Amino acid sequence: MPFDAPSDPDAFREKVRGWLEENCPESMRTPMPEDEVVWGGRREKFKNPDSKVWLERMANEGWTAPTWPKEYGGGGLTREQAKILEQEMARIGARTPLFSFGLWMFGPALIEFGNEEQKKRFLPDIVHGRTRWCQGYSEPGAGSDLAGLQTKCEDKGDHYLINGQKVWTSYANEADWIFCLVRTDNTVKHEGISFILFDMESEGVETRPIKLISGSSPFCETFFSDVKVPKDQLVGEVNGGWKIAKRLLQHERSSISASGFGSTRGTGMLELEEYAKIHVGTDGDGKLLDGDLRGRIADHQMYAKAFNLTVQRSQQQAKAGQEVGHTASIIKYAAAKMNQDKHELMVEALGTEGLGWEGEGFDRGAKMVTRGWLRSKGNSIEGGTSEINLNVVSKRVLGLRDHQ
Ligand SMILES: Cc1cc2nc3c(=O)[nH]c(=O)nc-3n(C[C@H](O)[C@H](O)[C@H](O)COP(=O)(O)OP(=O)(O)OC[C@H]3O[C@@H](n4cnc5c(N)ncnc54)[C@H](O)[C@@H]3O)c2cc1C
Structure with a gap:
């Protein structure tokens, strides 16, 4: 029922x-x-x-x-x-x-900018985990300067034709569909970008996984050669994709901050303090034995508390209809730092166990922490780098001008 x-x-x-x-x-x-x-x-x-x-x-x-x-x-x-x-x-x-990238980024943007038919077609499959989406934003010459993207999309009357290359496309080789930024007018920059959706099994789509030093390949180079896309898969207006792209980035920044970075929520892993107590030990009063580490964990907990209150305040502001767009940059910056600091502390608490990567000598939890520590290095790059987020804060929040 x-x-x-x-x-x-x-x-x-x-x-x-x-x-x-x-x-x-x-x-x-x-x-x-x-x-x-x-x-x-x-x-x-x-x-x-x-x-x-x-x-x-x-x-x-x-x-x-x-x-x-x-x-x-x-x-x-x-x-x-x-x-x-x-x-x-x-x-x-x-x-x-x-x-799911569909749940965290694409779905919320489609709810705001998609037409009724697109919402009915794509959203239920995201909710049920039937379709896995990937994000076609970055290109070899367009990362921080995303609006410099060159992937070409031509109107061929009854369809669009796409040619170009994306890079760092997370899990493109495992995804079913892509939400993609393309250039529909090369005489202007931001106003010449459109937001389009297509099946990764379309003819002309090729993914080449990028092998990392860890041996895993979470990213791909993604190539499009004469990919035909039905016209009803363009979201919003032709040349109106930049505002969708920006809103989606806000959702990306908010969701990775709130759920992915800031806590161990959803993974069932122990929180930092409990974790450190198990690995470092406690004194007669149940306090962590290492006083220096204890102090730094307390600092981290205060930062995390202030961070969570800021996130809550921003959610309340959003609920009250206030513009919170650029707050996402502050939160993303702080969340990346916080998650990296937390992983440093966890690896430190592990001592030599924290050197484990694979094999029998290390338990699974310890290996997860070590891998999480290395993965956290990407937090200040993905979804917009920390430097770019600080630029947004200085210009749009503090009203500072570019340093010439
Ligand atoms: C884990 C992870 C997952 C990712 N997943 C995806 C994905 O699924 N889809 C996708 O499209 N992209 C993805 N990316 C790519 C990511 O969005 C880009 O790496 C990021 O936007 C930076 O672009 P870039 O790598 O081209 O670096 P660049 O833009 O070349 O920047 C290089 C360095 O210069 C700094 N810099 C650049 N411009 C300025 C400036 N104006 N002021 C100050 N400093 C500046 C940057 O901060 C950075 O430190 C992912 C990245 C990571 C790490």
């Missing part, structure tokens, strides 16, 4: 708690190893079969996208109700059922 959300917050909490107790499989209440993260899409293998059951149950309620409108498959919850759901999931250590 579909979940009927009571409007009273306490009644809602009680009902959600009962639903989670009944529906969250036991193994979905344990820390999530990296190889059990569910990204959805055609190639998803569900290494742990319970994760398929968990995703289906959550998606059927629309709770993978709790605040999206019900008519597009979302949960139709208010922000307060979504917060309660999140708290109740955290209470039992429930895993995030679906990790």
Whole structure:
């Protein structure tokens, strides 16, 4: 029977708690190893079969996208109700059922800028994890200066024709569809960009994974040679893609700050202080043995507390209809720093265990921390570098001028 959300917050909490107790499989209440993260899409293998059951149950309620409108498959919850759901999931250590660029970035932008047909066509598949999306923004000559992109999109009457190259396209080789920035007018810069969607299995799309020093290949070079795209897959107006691109980046910055960087939420991993106590030990009063590390963890916790309050304030401002666009840059900058600092502290707490990369000699949790520490180095680059975010803050928030 579909979940009927009571409007009273306490009644809602009680009902959600009962639903989670009944529906969250036991193994979905344990820390999530990296190889059990569910990204959805055609190639998803569900290494742990319970994760398929968990995703289906959550998606059927629309709770993978709790605040999206019900008519597009979302949960139709208010922000307060979504917060309660999140708290109740955290209470039992429930895993995030679906990790998805569609949920975090593309879907919210499509809700704002897509037409009705596009929303009905694409959003429910995102909610259910049936389609995995990748982001075609960066190009070899256009990263920080994104509006300098050159991938060409020509109007051929009954379709568009796309030629060009993207780079650093995360998981392009595993994605089903791409949301892509293309140039539809090369006589102007920002006003000559359009936002278009296409299937990664279209003829003329080629992905070449970039092998990293770690041995993994999370990014690709992505090539488009005479890719034909139906005209109804362009979002918004021709040459009107830049404002969609910017809004999507705000969603990207906010979501990676709020869910990916700032905490271990959704992975079931222990928080920093508990983690350090286990690995470093405690004194008779239950305090962390290493006084210096204890002080730095306390500093980090204060920073994290201030950060979470800032995020909450920005969410309240958004709810009150105030413009928060550039706050996303402040939050993204702070979140990247905070996550990198947290991983430094975790690796330090591990001592020599923190040197583990693979093999039998190190436990799985320790290896996850070490890999997380290295991965965190990318936090100040992805979704706009820290330098670029500081530029946005200095110009748009503080009103400073370019230094000549
Ligand atoms: C983990 C990760 C995932 C990513 N996933 C994707 C993806 O899925 N899709 C996608 O399209 N892209 C993706 N990217 C690419 C990312 O968006 C770009 O790397 C980023 O925008 C920077 O562009 P760039 O690499 O071309 O560096 P550049 O723009 O060449 O910058 C190089 C350095 O110069 C600095 N710099 C540049 N301009 C200025 C300036 N005006 N003032 C001060 N400093 C400046 C930058 O801060 C940086 O330190 C990903 C990157 C990472 C790390």
